[in-house]
Amino acid sequence: MSFRFLYAWSVDLDSESVLFVDYAAQKYAIKGLQAKCNSFLENNMSADNVCTILEHAVKFDRKELVETCMTIINGDAKTVLQSESFLSVSHKVLELIVEQASTTPLDVYEACKKWAKGQFEKQEDDVSCEQIRVLIGPITSKIKFSQMSCEDFLDNIAQDQILNSDEVVKILLEMRKKQKEEKKQEISEEREIHIQRSGTVEPGWYHSGVQDGISFTVSTNVWLTAVDLFLPLKNGGKLTGTFEVFEDQTQVLTTNVTLMGKDGKQFERIKLAARVRLQTGKLYSLRHKLNGDISYYCKDSCATICVDDVGVTFRKLAVGALSTYDLTTSSKGQYHGISLIK
Numbered sequence: 001m002s003f004r005f006l007y008a009w010s011v012d013l014d015s016e017s018v019l020f021v022d023y024a025a026q027k028y029a030i031k032g033l034q035a036k037c038n039s040f041l042e043n044n045m046s047a048d049n050v051c052t053i054l055e056h057a058v059k060f061d062r063k064e065l066v067e068t069c070m071t072i073i074n075g076d077a078k079t080v081l082q083s084e085s086f087l088s089v090s091h092k093v094l095e096l097i098v099e100q101a102s103t104t105p106l107d108v109y110e111a112c113k114k115w116a117k118g119q120f121e122k123q124e125d126d127v128s129c130e131q132i133r134v135l136i137g138p139i140t141s142k143i144k145f146s147q148m149s150c151e152d153f154l155d156n157i158a159q160d161q162i163l164n165s166d167e168v169v170k171i172l173l174e175m176r177k178k179q180k181e182e183k184k185q186e187i188s189e190e191r192e193i194h195i196q197r198s199g200t201v202e203p204g205w206y207h208s209g210v211q212d213g214i215s216f217t218v219s220t221n222v223w224l225t226a227v228d229l230f231l232p233l234k235n236g237g238k239l240t241g242t243f244e245v246f247e248d249q250t251q252v253l254t255t256n257v258t259l260m261g262k263d264g265k266q267f268e269r270i271k272l273a274a275r276v277r278l279q280t281g282k283l284y285s286l287r288h289k290l291n292g293d294i295s296y297y298c299k300d301s302c303a304t305i306c307v308d309d310v311g312v313t314f315r316k317l318a319v320g321a322l323s324t325y326d327l328t329t330s331s332k333g334q335y336h337g338i339s340l341i342k
Contacts, residue, residue: 018044038065045072051085055093070100074249075211075320077103081111087118091135098142102249102319105144106156112136112143113162129161140167146174147252182277192225195305195312196337198298201266203233205297205334209241213287214328214335215318217280219311220342224276227286228267228336229259230296237261237293245276246285246319252276257288259295266296267336275341285319286335295334303330310342 018040041053042065050072057065073080080086081103089097094115098108116135117127140163145153150172158168224245232239238260245253253276259268278284304313314330328334 041065042068045069047072047076047079048083049085050080051083051089051093054096055089058093058096073097074100074102077101078107081107086111087115089115095139095142098139100249102246102251104251104254105148106152108143109157112139133162136162144250145171146178150175191308191342193222193307193310193340193342194337195307195340196228197301197305197314198336199300199302201296201298201336203294203296205230205295207239207290207292207295209289209291211287211289211317211320212328212334213285213317214314214330214333215283215285215316216312216314217283218278219280219306220309221277221279222310223341224272224278224284224338225341226269226271226339228269228338229257229288230267230334230336231259231265232261232293232295234261234293235263239290239292239295241288241290243270243286243288246287248283249319261293269339278340283318285317287317287319288334297333298336299332301331308342310340312338
């Protein structure tokens with residue numbers, strides 16, 4: 001088969017076949033064909049095939065393709081970790097996903113267990129904790145267990161007998177240390193600051209379950225305590241879905257929200273179940289995926305807002321897979337404001 005034919009053939013291939021063509025293109029250093037394969041793979045990634053493409057990218061040290069794969073994975077990490085292709089990744093790729101996947105430690109842990117069971121040619125129930133431990137033992141140190149609550153860790157992980165007793169004690173001590181450090185940072189006389197980013201509020205924002213949100217930095221260390229979400233236009237209108245907070249690419253809080261339209265009310269202040277510590281030098285993101293009725297939105301907002309010597313600079317959402325539906329920007333869109341404790 002000539003490489004001219006391979007080049008033409010690649011136009012109608014699926015991603016699995018293009019990986020084969022890309023292998024040949026790299027082996028014989030056919031740069032034009034490499035570029036075409038790379039473009040095809042980037043444009044045809046999904047939660048179902050991204051692990052297969054990532055395996056290929058890691059094997060051939062394709063750094064840009066690896067970054068694209070991780071962006072797709074972090075856009076919907078939970079679905080990716082439940083995909084069939086995830087069960088076939090190598091130990092090296094599993095470690096990469098565990099280190100960078102933007103989802104909860106419990107989701108990562110359960111996915112690692114399922115991956116380990118999938119390496120044996122027998123029923124999952126017949127795989128022992130000792131066998132799972134052999135395969136994923138070194139990787140468990142990269143799972144961010146200390147971000148979990150003590151109760152969730154004890155109820156869902158400590159009793160599995162995959163972690164040994166020394167590891168369980170070490171993680172519990174890390175959790176306790178983190179709690180103490182956070183308590184030390186609390187200021188006895190707290191002062192709440194409301195950052196309202198909207199210049200004007202208008203009707204007409206549509207929601208269809210896709211991600212939307214905004215990222216921001218702060219000029220001084222503060223606590224995030226609440227967010228102001230826009231409500232449906234009509235009285236009794238309804239929006240439901242998930243709301244998340246990220247520090248850089250790590251999810252630090254997630255919750256389900258329900259927003260009900262009320263006459264004369266444009267937004268509602270949603271108090272967070274737990275405060276989120278915001279630090280200078282880090283990027284934070286608010287992201288939601290809502291379904292339901294048309295809501296209000298803001299426009300003509302300033303990118304940087306300063307209240308009581310606390311500056312907040314907003315920018316376009318920096319987590320998750322980029323999408324044409326990410327319409328919120330520093331000057332318009334969702335999020336009427338945020339509440340901070342200084």
